[in-house]
Amino acid sequence: MIQIKFNYEKALKFVSESEIHAFQNAVDQQFNTVKKGNGKGNDFLGWTNLPSSFKEGLINKIEKAAARFREKSEVSVVIGIGGSYLGARAVIEALSPHFNLLKKKLGNPVMLYAGNNISEDYLAELVQVLDEKDYTLTVISKSGTTTEPALAFRILREHMEAKYGKEESRNRIIAITDKEKGALKQLADEENYETFVVPDNVGGRYSVLTPVGLLPIAIAGFDIRKLLAGAAEMEKFAASSTKIDKNPIAAYAAVRNALYQKGKSTEIMVNYEPRLFYFTEWWKQLYGESEGKENKGIFPAGVSNTTDLHSMGQFIQEGSRIMFETVLSVENPAHILKVPTDKNNLDKLNYIAGKRIHEVNQMAELGTALAHVDGGVPNLKVSIPEINENTLGQLIYFYEMACAVSGYLLGINPFDQPGVEAYKRNMFALLGKPGFEEETASIRKKL
Numbered sequence: 001m002i003q004i005k006f007n008y009e010k011a012l013k014f015v016s017e018s019e020i021h022a023f024q025n026a027v028d029q030q031f032n033t034v035k036k037g038n039g040k041g042n043d044f045l046g047w048t049n050l051p052s053s054f055k056e057g058l059i060n061k062i063e064k065a066a067a068r069f070r071e072k073s074e075v076s077v078v079i080g081i082g083g084s085y086l087g088a089r090a091v092i093e094a095l096s097p098h099f100n101l102l103k104k105k106l107g108n109p110v111m112l113y114a115g116n117n118i119s120e121d122y123l124a125e126l127v128q129v130l131d132e133k134d135y136t137l138t139v140i141s142k143s144g145t146t147t148e149p150a151l152a153f154r155i156l157r158e159h160m161e162a163k164y165g166k167e168e169s170r171n172r173i174i175a176i177t178d179k180e181k182g183a184l185k186q187l188a189d190e191e192n193y194e195t196f197v198v199p200d201n202v203g204g205r206y207s208v209l210t211p212v213g214l215l216p217i218a219i220a221g222f223d224i225r226k227l228l229a230g231a232a233e234m235e236k237f238a239a240s241s242t243k244i245d246k247n248p249i250a251a252y253a254a255v256r257n258a259l260y261q262k263g264k265s266t267e268i269m270v271n272y273e274p275r276l277f278y279f280t281e282w283w284k285q286l287y288g289e290s291e292g293k294e295n296k297g298i299f300p301a302g303v304s305n306t307t308d309l310h311s312m313g314q315f316i317q318e319g320s321r322i323m324f325e326t327v328l329s330v331e332n333p334a335h336i337l338k339v340p341t342d343k344n345n346l347d348k349l350n351y352i353a354g355k356r357i358h359e360v361n362q363m364a365e366l367g368t369a370l371a372h373v374d375g376g377v378p379n380l381k382v383s384i385p386e387i388n389e390n391t392l393g394q395l396i397y398f399y400e401m402a403c404a405v406s407g408y409l410l411g412i413n414p415f416d417q418p419g420v421e422a423y424k425r426n427m428f429a430l431l432g433k434p435g436f437e438e439e440t441a442s443i444r445k446k447l
């Protein structure tokens with residue numbers, strides 16, 4: 001059953017139903033472009049049927065590897081960046097208790113992440129933690145050549161081999177990479193690490209439902225079958241209609257493009273549950289890398305409320321009117337906690353005594369949406385009944401398909417990322433990488 005609801009009532013002050021429905025033909029066409037695979041970037045459409053076509057043998061292999069790692073790990077480190085990192089972290093953080101002490105009680109390894117920055121302090125402190133803990137490493141890189149994860153893996157592999165010896169390290173490292181090419185594949189073959197493949201036809205930011213996301217999620221103790229089942233439900237549903245009135249994917253793609261045409265060039269994903277912070281990060285990458293090209297695109301931002309109402313709230317209420325919000329709303333939390341009565345009532349909170357904390361949070365959400373609409377910020381709402389593997393699976397597919405359709409509506413290729421190479425060329429030139437001699441000479445002149 002589809003658990004996601006999409007509501008755009010609070011955008012109708014800014015864009016009319018007829019302006020939204022004017023996108024219907026284009027939406028039909030772009031769903032068809034994805035389905036037929038005849039649009040830009042059509043080499044990278046493997047994600048569209050991943051949930052329904054996932055092989056039992058591969059799920060078993062992932063679950064077995066995860067069980068092996070769970071036995072060996074107080075800590076399990078996931079090395080990767082961008083699409084080779086954010087999907088796993090988004091799901092793991094959304095499903096995990098907030099506090100490490102509770103995570104330990106559940107018997108799950110503590111998941112740590114590396115290779116997503118080049119901070120010397122971060123890596124040095126990680127090594128200090130790993131000195132004292134039994135740990136395993138999952139290194140993920142589709143290309144096998146990305147600097148950040150390669151650097152982290154070099155340091156952690158050396159640490160691991162010094163701690164456990166080469167032989168045992170082979171049992172504690174899994175590599176997820178291309179099926180045949182790249183430095184990581186070569187190293188994994190030479191060292192005989194267990195490996196999983198990143199499919200050729202799935203780009204990094206669409207890879208959470210491949211071993212890239214599923215292995216770390218399973219190591220963290222979560223049910224990847226339920227995640228895939230949720231995504232498969234959404235896959236089936238997405239194929240059933242392209243109508244804006246029936247399919248929330250079609251509606252979301254149409255409304256955000258209609259708002260973009262009205263000059264709303266920033267979309268803020270808003271959550272009221274701190275465990276969705278990394279889901280927002282995953283969404284930011286998916287939409288930012290997919291749409292931001294050819295001098296076009298909606299800039300994806302994120303806030304975590306009510307925390308950010310005390311910082312970014314000012315800007316959203318009264319700053320430049322270039323934005324709209326999409327709230328990812330959770331109807332039911334996992335726990336029940338009520339506001340106690342206090343006989344002295346010095347904090348003046350007795351008027352809400354007996355209410356659930358969640359009700360207070362919901363009123364903050366509604367009050368904020370109304371205030372922001374009054375302040376000129378259209379408000380969209382994506383709701384799920386609760387956070388679990390099934391709803392997260394549905395959300396992942398919902399946002400992936402909406403991103404593809406939306407990107408095609410914008411006229412760009414939602415599956416490439418030519419712009420991410422620019423900083424790499426400069427960094428390699430500045431570091432004097434062999435093969436970059438000309439760039440090194442020219443960049444030094446600029447300094």
Ligand code: PA5
Pocket residue numbers: 081082083084140141142143144145146149203204205206289417
């Ligand atoms: O979405 C993408 O393609 C990127 O974010 C990549 O996933 C990221 O740059 C990491 O690349 P790789 O897996 O090749 O190390």
